[in-house]
Amino acid sequence: MVSASSLLLPSSVRDFASCIGDGAVRVADVAACTAPSSTRTSTCSASSTTASPTLSVTVSYRATLLLADGSSTPPPPLHLRLTWGHSPVGPTLSFAPSATARAIQLHRRRGSRSVPTRSGSGDEDGGGEPTTPSLALFWDLTAARYDPAGSPEPVCGYYVVAVASAEVVLAVGDLAAEFVKAKFEGQVPRARIAPVSRVERVVVSDPAAMHAARVRFAEGGPEHEVSVSCGSPGSGSGGGGDELWVCVDGKRAVQACRLRWNFRGNQTVFVDGAPVDVMWDLHGWWFRETPGCAVVMLRARSALESRLWLEEEAAAPGFSLIVQAFKTPP
Incomplete structure (x- = not known):
């Protein structure tokens, strides 16, 4: 079952x-x-x-990084997860640095923070040492606009960006490209980012x-x-x-x-x-x-x-x- x-x-x-x-x-x-x-x-x-009515929307992304400097072996892909939900005070956003990691609640409407991450192979093989450095997470939902139907996922006016190994590994929202250009002056390469699953929970x-x-x-x-x-x-x-x-x-x-x-x-x-x-x-x-x-x-x-x-x-x-x-x- x-x-x-x-x-x-x-x-x-x-x-x-x-x-x-x-x-x-x-x-x-x-x-x-x-x-x-x-x-x-x-x-x-x-x-x-x-x-x-939509209770939550969870989107998982796979970011395939470029070859590391001086290495012939590409680093393992990152599996990142965003969950949009509801609360008594309004829409919420949480972030997880892997497919199995516990989600981190982002309480502020705008901010940044460092998030430790591990490679998928390290978790599965039992190795405790992370093979990728912490990623920097940036988000801004202060001007986000939402669907009148009640979905907690914004439709425009926001961005969620993550950077790891000097690469953009997540860029979600219509303002993401503008933020990356202003923040990093367009000098940060972008990993290959693809959504791998979307889970919508409804009543x-x-x-x-x-x-x-x-x-x-x-x-x-x-x-x-x-x-x-x-x-x-x-x-x-x-x-x-x-x-x-x-x-x-x-x-x-x-x-x-x-x-x-x-x-x-x-x-x-x-x-x-x-x-x-x-x-x-x-x-x-x-x-x-x-x-x-x-x-x-x-x-x-x-x-x-x-x-x-x-x-x-x-x-x-x-x-x-x-x-x-x-x-x-x-």
């Missing part, structure tokens, strides 16, 4: 898939998806459905409520809107919530029926010509009173010819979007 809390970490992606299996993968093209009957439309419209009071997220499945690729909703066949209201819909750019990519029996499943769709695996686990939603969690994950494969969850695929997974929906706040 999958633990919903374990899905907060990208390393648990394989565990999620292992309970679903690799033998029942269905393949579909998003552009070719059509409804099986006239009572079911092939498009999704967020404007006609109530949005779900769903109405099963028919639609949650939408904007993501890029490939580095440098186009941005897509992914929406997830649940409802009864032929009905725009919540009802029994007997169907799950996953849509990409308003086109229905996945439609799972009879969820009380089909509460776990997976399907492969093609987005921008590349395979994206869609998995869902609704066991907690149907069979647990609290917090009643449903999990839907979309994960891009790193190669077209790869299969689900092989060792080489798990070692370098593609981008993942995970939506965790709760009946009540956990």
Whole structure:
């Protein structure tokens, strides 16, 4: 059985898939998806459905540094994590210097601090010595503007920047480039930075409520809107919530029926010509009173010819979007 809390970490992606299996993968093209009957439309419209309030948004990044001076071996990549959340006094931000490190709460709206970091290999091999120096973290949320829908992640007017080994290893926000240019006079090189996972935790009071997220499945690729909703066949209201819909750019990519029996499943769709695996686990939603969690994950494969969850695929997974929906706040 999958633990919903374990899905907060990208390393648990394989565990999620292992309970679903690799033998029942269905393949579909998003552009070719059509409804099986006239009572079911092939498009999704967020404007006609109530949005779900977002509890938190956690984005993990991988920063691949340049070659160290005088060394032929590149330093290990950094795995950094930002979590945007809510508090009684307003939106919050926390930062973690690795995939497993405890997050540091950034209480001030603007500031800087030094954060110690370790390499991924040092943690896994049991070596206690960090192989990368502390990173310098800078942030400014004083002019941040937020989506009226209630997401704690700002849409503009902010920056979060991290520098390690004389390289920019994190640059988030529309003001990040301007800050780096002013602070370092454009003399600091930038590591290769790529988001590797995005986890959105929402509270769903109405099963028919639609949650939408904007993501890029490939580095440098186009941005897509992914929406997830649940409802009864032929009905725009919540009802029994007997169907799950996953849509990409308003086109229905996945439609799972009879969820009380089909509460776990997976399907492969093609987005921008590349395979994206869609998995869902609704066991907690149907069979647990609290917090009643449903999990839907979309994960891009790193190669077209790869299969689900092989060792080489798990070692370098593609981008993942995970939506965790709760009946009540956990």
